[in-house]
Amino acid sequence: MPTLLFLLACRTIPDAPKDLDLLGSYLFEHFSQEDPLYMEQGTGNLQDWIASNREAVSEGYRIENLSREAILDLGMSEDISLEGLVGAAVATDIHHSIETLIPVLLTTDPMELSPGSYGYFERTWNGDLDCFVQQECTHVEYEANLQNILPLGIEVESSIKGQYQWIYIDERPFVAQRRWMTSSGTSNQDWLVIDQDYALSIFLPTDNGMRFVDMEWVVTYLGDMPIPENFALSLAIKAMQDGRKKAETFIDEQRNE
Numbered sequence: 001m002p003t004l005l006f007l008l009a010c011r012t013i014p015d016a017p018k019d020l021d022l023l024g025s026y027l028f029e030h031f032s033q034e035d036p037l038y039m040e041q042g043t044g045n046l047q048d049w050i051a052s053n054r055e056a057v058s059e060g061y062r063i064e065n066l067s068r069e070a071i072l073d074l075g076m077s078e079d080i081s082l083e084g085l086v087g088a089a090v091a092t093d094i095h096h097s098i099e100t101l102i103p104v105l106l107t108t109d110p111m112e113l114s115p116g117s118y119g120y121f122e123r124t125w126n127g128d129l130d131c132f133v134q135q136e137c138t139h140v141e142y143e144a145n146l147q148n149i150l151p152l153g154i155e156v157e158s159s160i161k162g163q164y165q166w167i168y169i170d171e172r173p174f175v176a177q178r179r180w181m182t183s184s185g186t187s188n189q190d191w192l193v194i195d196q197d198y199a200l201s202i203f204l205p206t207d208n209g210m211r212f213v214d215m216e217w218v219v220t221y222l223g224d225m226p227i228p229e230n231f232a233l234s235l236a237i238k239a240m241q242d243g244r245k246k247a248e249t250f251i252d253e254q255r256n257e
Contacts, residue, residue, distance in 0.1 A: 017042075023042055024215045027046070027200055029070035036138075039167050039176060043202055046204075047169075057213070058090070058091050060090045074180055082196075086218055087217040088215070093208070093212075094211075094248040096210065098174070098175055102175060106132070114247075118147055119146075120146060121146040123146075125141070126142060135166055139164070139165045141163045143160070143162075145157075145158075158186070164176070164177050172205050173205065177201040178200050181194070193220065194219075198217045199215065200214075200215045201214045212244045
């Protein structure tokens with residue numbers, strides 16, 4: 001018995017926050033923890049918070065910025081400036097389950113999944129993708145070079161890294177994704193600079209399908225001036241919502257063929 005108590009004590013982790021503002025940083029920062037309790041506890045708290053604040057977050061929600069610790073965990077320089085960092089979150093429901101979505105989302109060419117969103121999207125998987133899709137492996141990572149096509153004729157080229165993982169709470173499957181831009185994006189417009197971009201997505205199962213909770217933090221400039229916060233937030237929220245609905249439409253169309 002003393003040995004069992006000692007092992008349990010060793011697994012004690014700090015309590016995860018219970019509100020969305022702090023949960024984003026908590027889940028982002030602890031994404032790579034070996035102990036699954038970090039992500040299980042944070043995801044469970046996020047699910048509870050969303051259930052109590054569904055209407056507000058469905059329209060888009062301003063959230064606190066990522067902590068410096070969360071960003072340094074990615075290997076960024078310790079002198080990185082977070083001035084101008086803006087964060088937003090939005091929840092989007094679709095009527096397909098996580099088990100249906102994951103194989104489509106991870107194995108379909110992004111340019112086919114979301115037409116008109118990219119000039120190109122070159123993705124390389126690090127790890128066994130099939131193993132992950134079949135839930136026989138809990139983690140998989142990727143690297144990508146892409147060109148985002150944005151409104152007003154804006155094109156942005158960037159390189160990103162991303163990670164997915166399965167999380168199990170009461171034997172129900174959840175998925176978490178973390179991604180970040182590895183260097184400043186290159187725009188075809190001299191007046192636009194996308195300096196930093198970090199994102200976290202949690203896929204929550206629902207009775208009617210699943211719910212995406214997408215969070216994104218960006219540092220963006222118009223020339224030497226930061227983009228107005230409300231404008232940056234509205235762009236990020238719309239992009240997150242549109243992307244999720246395109247995935248839902250793609251699956252619907254595939255099933256109707």
